[in-house]
Amino acid sequence: MKNNNVYDRIRARVKPETRRYARMNMAIAMRVADILKNKDWTQKDLAKKMGKAESEVSKWLSGSHNLTLKSIAKMEAVLEADVLNVAQREAVRYVTFYVEKSPTGGINEQMPKTATEFSQFNHADGFIAA
Amino acid sequence: MNTFARLIPVEPLSGPKVRYYTIELQHGEAEWSTPESDDFFSRHEDIDRLADMVDEMFVWLDEMAHYTGAKLEFFRNERNALALPPENAKRKYLGRHLNVAYQEYNTLRLYLIRLNGNVVILLNGGEKTSRIPEDCPNVRAHFLRAQQIAMAIDDAMVAGDIQYNRDQTDIIFDQDFEISIP
Numbered sequence: 537m538k539n540n541n542v543y544d545r546i547r548a549r550v551k552p553e554t555r556r557y558a559r560m561n562m563a564i565a566m567r568v569a570d571i572l573k574n575k576d577w578t579q580k581d582l583a584k585k586m587g588k589a590e591s592e593v594s595k596w597l598s599g600s601h602n603l604t605l606k607s608i609a610k611m612e613a614v615l616e617a618d619v620l621n622v623a624q625r626e627a628v629r630y631v632t633f634y635v636e637k638s639p640t641g642g643i644n645e646q647m648p649k650t651a652t653e654f655s656q657f658n659h660a661d662g663f664i665a666a
Numbered sequence: 667m668n669t670f671a672r673l674i675p676v677e678p679l680s681g682p683k684v685r686y687y688t689i690e691l692q693h694g695e696a697e698w699s700t701p702e703s704d705d706f707f708s709r710h711e712d713i714d715r716l717a718d719m720v721d722e723m724f725v726w727l728d729e730m731a732h733y734t735g736a737k738l739e740f741f742r743n744e745r746n747a748l749a750l751p752p753e754n755a756k757r758k759y760l761g762r763h764l765n766v767a768y769q770e771y772n773t774l775r776l777y778l779i780r781l782n783g784n785v786v787i788l789l790n791g792g793e794k795t796s797r798i799p800e801d802c803p804n805v806r807a808h809f810l811r812a813q814q815i816a817m818a819i820d821d822a823m824v825a826g827d828i829q830y831n832r833d834q835t836d837i838i839f840d841q842d843f844e845i846s847i848p
Contacts, residue, residue: 542707543678558725
């Protein structure tokens with residue numbers, strides 16, 4: 537019989553790689569926002585420093601442009617920040633920061649402590665097989 | 667004929683970081699509708715070509731609820747409202763470098779109202795088929811309704827009909843609170 541709660545149905549079928557991918561996405565999103573905020577930069581500032589038109593950088597960031605490794609490397613150089621390796625590092629950071637300091641208090645012993653553990657962690661079910 | 671909306675919590679999606687709400691609608695004297703976010707996920711969950719997009723969107727909401735909170739950078743602007751999924755750049759970047767399967771373009775749109783990093787009102791949406799939402803038969807009505815509701819919620823906040831709790835992690839409103847939508 538079909539579960540009559542659509543949220544539970546979808547939660548049950550989500551593939552581990554989908555969840556992992558979303559977590560990394562979120563980590564990247566936070567990372568980019570952090571870099572721009574810390575530098576007090578806008579997209580326009582970034583474009584100027586890269587010698588590109590604002591519309592071009594905007595296109596990169598809106599996803600309508602097929603970013604090359606060269607473009608990413610240049611962006612990293614201008615931002616003076618590591619972007620390529622950021623996903624897992626930031627993912628661990630957000631888990632440790634947001635979960636360990638949660639209002640419910642203390643470190644949850646079930647939570648991942650390392651990047652490897654993090655990649656295997658599914659909050660709904662606890663640790664999952666690699 | 668006026669349409670009324672009332673807020674209801676979405677308990678199965680809410681977590682320690684985000685409380686989700688959605689709305690039920692009543693057109694004239696008709697019965698209250700299926701909650702908008704339930705309708706959104708129910709209508710799309712079994713469409714094969716959209717399944718990955720639905721799952722991905724669901725996971726974003728789930729992760730926000732449990733880990734990160736509803737950070738502004740996770741959403742895309744949709745005039746007075748917001749929507750999921752976020753802009754595509756970071757998604758494409760990850761897909762390429764981590765060799766993870768991903769949707770080149772997630773064409774689903776779920777309109778929502780982010781009151782703050784802890785409280786989000788999920789609305790409805792659909793598969794967007796044109797650049798301008800008003801031109802898309804699938805999302806036009808949902809997009810326009812999202813604009814109306816966003817303004818009505820804003821008015822209700824200003825009037826004090828909807829208030830934050832003390833630590834702004836939830837909202838408080840009368841159980842019979844309803845919003846009139848022209």
